[in-house]
Amino acid sequence: MGSAAQNHPMFRIEEYYAGDCRLQRRSERLTGLHCRIAPDRLKRGIDLPAKLPSTRRGCPFCPDAVFTATTTFPDGSRILRGESVTFPNRFPFSRWHTVTVITHKHSVHTFTQDQMENALSAQVQSLIGHTGYPSINCNYLFTAGATLAHPHLQGIVDPRPTTLLERFLRGSRQYFRRTGSVYWDDLVEHERAAGRFLFGNEIPWIASAVPLGEREVRGILPVATLDEVEPLIPRLAADLLQVMAVYASQGTRAFNFSIFFDRSRSRGEFRAFCSMIARISPNALSISDSAFMERIHLEPVVLTLPEDLARTFRRIPD
Template sequence: MLFTSVAKRARLHNPMKNFELEEQQIEYRLDPLTGESTLITPGRAEYVKKYFVEDEEALRRFFEESRASCPFCEENLWAKAARFPSDLIEEGVVKLGEVVAFPSLFAHSEYNAVIVLGKQHALRLSEFNRSILSQAISAAKVVLRRICEVDPDVKYAAFVINYLPPAGSSVAHPHAQLLASTIPFNRLQLLISKSRRYFEEQGRCYWHSLVEVEKERGERYLTRLGSVEWYLPYAPLRQNEIRATIPWKSSINDLSEDDINHFAEGIVRALRFYSSQGVGAFNLCLYSAQGEDPRYFWAGLEMASRPGVKPIYLNDIWSLPLLLNSNEVFEAPEVLCRKVKPFFEDR
């Protein structure tokens, strides 16, 4: 397993330092599985932090103004929520504890469920709890299992959360989605194909090797919660990225109740870290590939912070990631890990 890094520098006469000649350190890293490159520009985290921190007044106003017309609040939900066809879900919806799952009104895949995370319209990241997240993942599993029974060709699925507008959500009320398809999502297809190739060439599971190496090095490894391994990627694709993987299981359908609880617990800890940094918006994906051999592919989770809610906010997706498909982060994962790790220590 190769952890490739190339150090470069940019030189300029800086007007902010009386035009003194300045050298800025730049590091390119390649993901050890996919080969995707990431640009790390250290020393800029504090400069860009102002764009990621929430404007408290703007956030309060957004929550208040969106409440009356919210389709996911209880007084509106049952009139506005779509229903599954009876041959898929006989009752039309899936209710599990505080969460409710029903079809997305505007489908993003052949099968697309929305999962409302309880009755509370507004949550700060520190207010998300393990119970509600466990129920949400469990509801997604109920729907996915039924989808796979009705349509056995469906193999690819993702449980996702897009929280607040900077993360792509048009609805304030906390919710998740389940996407399921016969066609693999691009990211999932890349992970599957590269994992399979690694297994064929090396004779062992990439994910098992990765966890072993990260545990031994310790500089990006967070902890093991139950069976779920939590770590930071060597070549992050996004800001404040945190990942997890579940050994020897390739699908959400394979997760036990304990597995789901430990994924939820890790998400809560990650969100508490984000909250401590003033972050309020995030994206999350728990990806799944039904029928892929767990000897080479493990289901996993990726999550990242997004810019703060502001009257005029700065989008962190510009031409470099959007059109050139290259990635930039402002802090090395080893530095970030030292900040995140206390939130994953036993309490």
């Protein structure tokens, strides 16, 4: 079994062969995150075509139910923008947690520019003014962890950054102290030369060198905070649609994305960024228990209190 390591200033890539199978282990120096890449496993062909859910019965996000089955903000309102409807999540996992239903239709093959722009704008409006670290997120289709089929976005704001964001905030600060430059600007330049640059000037998109998931792409925004993002939304919406189109052309329709922001008092070392991953669908209509928090934020949302789990064990005789 041979091995070769490439040492880049930003990433470490080690290549191995296990028998005839090519394997890589990659590390991102800024965050300390690792991944392994096993291209031969694509040959298993376990990624079945995603099926759009056909039944809309009982869906709380369809137009006939959305104004009765969902909650309102404390003043009794919901945010309405184009087709989109935005309201607080009934089952939050964050200090502030909102949901934006993107479309009137229960299932769509693709979104229009207007639908994506309106939904993103409504998300921004629903999160702005709430203190902490905001993100705008999406689980698209059951296999990406969506528990409701009807397309929607989720916005969260917490007083503490999630695991991935914390690593990038800390790393960006240390990088700036060490080098005097902004990591994200250096990253885009580095990736152009490394052959992982995809498209975009205003928002450069790159194939993530140490992917968090299948076909991860990252868009680096020229701002740091949610307060600054509004003028970029048309561009961001168009870019997300472009990535979705490429995913669909590669046979994966299910995806997660998260757009991470610093809190309001950003110190200039950080850039807001969007991470998007394709989700492989071995079971086309199964709801996955891993969604954007587990797969992109790297922070599991757990349902059972460990103390309750301990009580359960104590109740069961040996």
